[in-house]
Amino acid sequence: MKNYITLAVLVFWLTVFSFMCASLAFNIFSDQDDVKLGQQLDEEIRSKPQEYPILQNRSDVKNYVEQIGQKILNSPNVKKRGIYAYKFEIIHDDSTINAFATPGGYIYVYTGLLKFVDNEATLAGIIGHEIAHAERRHATQRLTKYYGASILLSIVLGEKPSQLAEIAANLFTGLAFLANSRADEKESDQYSILYLKDTEYYPGAIKYFFDKIMAEKGVRGGSIERLLSTHPLPQDRVDFVTQEMQKMGNPQPDESNLFAKRYQNFKATLP
Numbered sequence: 001m002k003n004y005i006t007l008a009v010l011v012f013w014l015t016v017f018s019f020m021c022a023s024l025a026f027n028i029f030s031d032q033d034d035v036k037l038g039q040q041l042d043e044e045i046r047s048k049p050q051e052y053p054i055l056q057n058r059s060d061v062k063n064y065v066e067q068i069g070q071k072i073l074n075s076p077n078v079k080k081r082g083i084y085a086y087k088f089e090i091i092h093d094d095s096t097i098n099a100f101a102t103p104g105g106y107i108y109v110y111t112g113l114l115k116f117v118d119n120e121a122t123l124a125g126i127i128g129h130e131i132a133h134a135e136r137r138h139a140t141q142r143l144t145k146y147y148g149a150s151i152l153l154s155i156v157l158g159e160k161p162s163q164l165a166e167i168a169a170n171l172f173t174g175l176a177f178l179a180n181s182r183a184d185e186k187e188s189d190q191y192s193i194l195y196l197k198d199t200e201y202y203p204g205a206i207k208y209f210f211d212k213i214m215a216e217k218g219v220r221g222g223s224i225e226r227l228l229s230t231h232p233l234p235q236d237r238v239d240f241v242t243q244e245m246q247k248m249g250n251p252q253p254d255e256s257n258l259f260a261k262r263y264q265n266f267k268a269t270l271p
Contacts, residue, residue: 028144028149029140029152031080031083031084031104033156034084034134036156038084038085038105039104040155040164041102041106041164041168041171042087042089044165044168045108045168048168054089055089055090055092055111055271056092058090061090061111061114061269062088062089062090064266065090065114068123068127072127073086074198074199075195075197075199077195084134084135086134088108088127089107090109090110091109091110093111094110094111094112095112095223097116097220097226098226098230099113099130100171101130101131101133101134103134105134108171109126109127113126117209117212118208118260119205119208119263120259120260121201121257121258122208122209124196124199125193125196125201125205125207125208126192126206126209128191128196129188129192130188132187132188132190135191136187138188140152142180143155143167151163155167179229180230180231180232181232182232182234182236182237185237186236186240189237202253202257203245203248203251204245204251204253205258207238207242207245210233210237211238
């Protein structure tokens with residue numbers, strides 16, 4: 001009886017601790033745990049090409065995106081380069097306008113997104129945003145909140161393959177429990193601007209993405225709605241970017257920092 005009570009108390013406090021961690025955005029997992037979980041998810045994604053169509057035989061497209069990512073990773077504001085994997089992959093799906101990051105710096109970009117944006121700086125802003133999700137460990141915080149610390153630890157240790165598959169599937173379908181919060185989105189916008197400030201790109205370029213989403217929301221319908229289900233876009237995100245540009249003295253966007261022509265040439269090669 002005594003052992004039963006002790007076990008019950010332990011489970012109770014573990015549950016309370018998991019709830020507190022999630023509520024306070026505290027992460028009990030190490031960076032190495034993030035990398036391990038991200039690697040497991042990447043292996044799950046690659047093991048099912050019919051469900052998760054990674055773009056094949058187009059290393060030029062992958063290299064283009066990866067080169068943009070590497071420019072951002074050179075920013076001194078990216079703290080976990082050398083700790084996280086920071087690998088980039090292209091998902092061949094023109095109907096999905098999205099990108100996502102898994103724990104440990106695995107970043108996936110849809111061809112639908114590549115065809116949606118109009119200049120290289122905007123794509124850089126989105127990639128910076130996803131790098132920020134990895135750096136700020138938003139995914140493991142959300143997963144801890146949904147599954148609880150003990151179950152997520154079992155997933156990291158490879159003891160819950162069915163739930164690992166569930167997470168991978170949800171990343172591609174955009175179910176609610178993996179959706180970013182408004183706070184996470186704003187924080188990632190903030191860091192995207194910081195990262196791009198250290199590059200050749202216009203630091204507020206992600207705003208062009210916001211503007212196009214709002215302009216085409218009624219035209220594209222489902223694809224935009226799926227994007228907004230995982231990356232909510234309230235007006236305060238748009239206002240925040242404008243305010244940050246004002247703080248920087250309103251740097252002016254032009255061809256020298258947007259690279260629209262270079263990007264249009266790249267888009268013309270997409271499958």
